[in-house]
Amino acid sequence: xxxxxxxxxxxxxxxxxxxxxxxxxxxxxxxxxxxxxxxxxxxxxxxxxxxxxxxxxxxxxxxxxxxxxxxxxxxxxxxxxxxxxxxxxxxxxxxxxxxxxxxxxxxxxxxxxxxxxxxxxxxxxxxxxxxxxxxxxxxxxxxxxxxxxxxxxxxxxxxxxxxxxxxxxxxxxxxxxxxxxxxxxxxxxxxxxxxxxxxxxxxxxxxxxxxxxxxxxxxxxxxxxxxxxxxxxxxxxxxxxxxxxxxxxxxxxxxxxxxxxxxxxxxxxxxxxxxxxxxxxxxxxxxxxxxxxxxxxxxxxxxxxxxxxxxxxxxxxxxxxxxxxxxxxxxxxxxxxxxxxxxxxxxxxxxxxxxxxxxxxxxxxxxxxxxxxxxxxxxxxxxxxxxxxxxxxxxxxxxxxxxxxxxxxxxxxxxxxxxxxxxxxxxxxxxxxxxxxxxxxxxxxxxxxxxxxxxxxxxxxxxxxxxxxxxxxxxxxxxxxxxxxxxxxxxxx
Numbered sequence: 001x002x003x004x005x006x007x008x009x010x011x012x013x014x015x016x017x018x019x020x021x022x023x024x025x026x027x028x029x030x031x032x033x034x035x036x037x038x039x040x041x042x043x044x045x046x047x048x049x050x051x052x053x054x055x056x057x058x059x060x061x062x063x064x065x066x067x068x069x070x071x072x073x074x075x076x077x078x079x080x081x082x083x084x085x086x087x088x089x090x091x092x093x094x095x096x097x098x099x100x101x102x103x104x105x106x107x108x109x110x111x112x113x114x115x116x117x118x119x120x121x122x123x124x125x126x127x128x129x130x131x132x133x134x135x136x137x138x139x140x141x142x143x144x145x146x147x148x149x150x151x152x153x154x155x156x157x158x159x160x161x162x163x164x165x166x167x168x169x170x171x172x173x174x175x176x177x178x179x180x181x182x183x184x185x186x187x188x189x190x191x192x193x194x195x196x197x198x199x200x201x202x203x204x205x206x207x208x209x210x211x212x213x214x215x216x217x218x219x220x221x222x223x224x225x226x227x228x229x230x231x232x233x234x235x236x237x238x239x240x241x242x243x244x245x246x247x248x249x250x251x252x253x254x255x256x257x258x259x260x261x262x263x264x265x266x267x268x269x270x271x272x273x274x275x276x277x278x279x280x281x282x283x284x285x286x287x288x289x290x291x292x293x294x295x296x297x298x299x300x301x302x303x304x305x306x307x308x309x310x311x312x313x314x315x316x317x318x319x320x321x322x323x324x325x326x327x328x329x330x331x332x333x334x335x336x337x338x339x340x341x342x343x344x345x346x347x348x349x350x351x352x353x354x355x356x357x358x359x360x361x362x363x364x365x366x367x368x369x370x371x372x373x374x375x376x377x378x379x380x381x382x383x384x385x386x387x388x389x390x391x392x393x394x395x396x397x398x399x400x401x402x403x404x405x406x407x408x409x410x411x412x413x414x415x416x417x418x419x420x421x422x423x424x425x426x427x428x429x430x431x432x433x434x435x436x437x438x439x440x441x442x443x444x445x446x447x448x449x450x451x452x453x454x455x456x457x458x459x460x461x462x463x464x465x466x467x468x469x470x471x472x473x474x475x476x477x478x479x480x481x482x483x484x485x486x487x488x489x490x491x492x493x
Contacts, residue, residue: 004057017046148437152290159283166280278417281363285420286457286465288409292402293454300402307394315453315470317388318402319425322455324378324385325403326422329410332374337362363415374407375400422455423467436469446471 024039304314340358379396413420435456449469456467
């Protein structure tokens with residue numbers, strides 16, 4: 001296109017056209033009619049050549065713009081002018097001055113299109129601002145999730161270190177026992193004749209061998225238990241950050257002895273379980289409590305949603321079941337401890353290690369805890385709880401497996417020093433960010449708790465695992481107008 005334009009300028013056709021016009025003007029009156037017509041036709045031919053070159057340049061420029069570029073310009077400027085010019089020429093009339101020029105037509109079309117374009121730009125700006133707000137909210141949620149994940153990773157690392165410490169201690173004890181056994185065998189080789197001659201010494205030797213074998217088996221059992229817990233904690237902290245429900249349920253079913261229907265039952269400890277440190281047992285119980293929140297609670301929700309459509313009612317039922325399970329398990333632990341004291345009093349009467357002996361006995365016999373009786377007490381308490389029992393929409397026996405697991409965890413937590421317990425929560429209390437996380441459907445600007453989803457786990461007055469709560473604005477204003485029934489629940493001590 002640039003070459004065609006250059007040739008048009010170099011030909012100087014327009015300048016020659018002007019010169020011929022001037023010459024014709026001077027000689028017009030002196031020329032005959034044929035001469036004037038010849039002059040006019042020559043000028044028309046020259047103008048046609050120039051127009052042909054200009055239309056060629058127009059065609060080339062339109063082709064360089066692509067398939068659709070330039071169409072609006074041709075439609076808005078060229079076609080109206082051509083229509084008006086050819087119409088006037090065909091009718092033998094001069095071009096009307098009132099016909100808008102190409103520039104006027106272009107300006108009018110541009111003004112007409114500017115209104116919808118401005119509205120589209122405003123709509124795009126509003127959509128962009130909304131998207132930015134959503135992105136900021138997602139980034140805030142991501143930061144909070146990363147913080148929670150980091151806390152969980154730190155707790156898993158602490159539990160892993162505690163388990164490694166226990167394994168190292170048990171290995172040292174095993175090496176010392178092996179060294180003693182080797183020394184005893186070397187001494188027994190030198191005194192073989194004397195030991196064969198004395199039956200009393202041989203019986204003592206057999207008893208010592210039996211005790212040694214028993215201690216050796218116990219130590220191997222404990223090493224196997226702690227190795228399994230160590231591998232579990234290491235897989236949780238360094239493996240996948242969010243294990244699938246199938247793998248989690250499979251590992252839980254292998255590590256816990258359960259009933260044929262559900263698989264949630266208290267684990268039977270080894271006879272040397274009491275020798276494990278409180279740190280290792282605490283780490284294992286925290287892991288079980290976390291699994292109960294992340295998996296067992298969701299399984300219980302799926303069971304209840306088959307009978308109850310309202311998500312708030314389902315979450316309230318599970319929270320109340322968890323609270324009642326902790327209360328009943330603590331009461332059962334107190335009665336169990338009283339019975340153990342009565343049974344051990346004749347053997348440890350007046351001893352300074354009496355309380356330690358009682359606690360060791362309970363730890364070694366956790367499998368004798370009557371968990372089914374506690375499950376029945378929890379269901380009985382839930383049936384008379386006014387928040388979830390009016391009207392009775394579901395049989396709470398569906399939650400027996402979930403309640404059984406919580407009771408076993410709560411009972412075992414009472415054997416720790418100090419024991420672990422859940423925080424007290426009441427509807428309408430001021431939201432405490434130190435104890436609870438807000439649920440995903442909460443109003444993050446509401447200051448009061450509408451209801452609780454999961455309790456916080458406490459050690460004395462310190463929170464070691466956050467709970468979950470739902471906060472919304474204006475919920476308690478509408479509820480305060482209608483009187484609520486008086487709760488008739490089991491007495492708490």
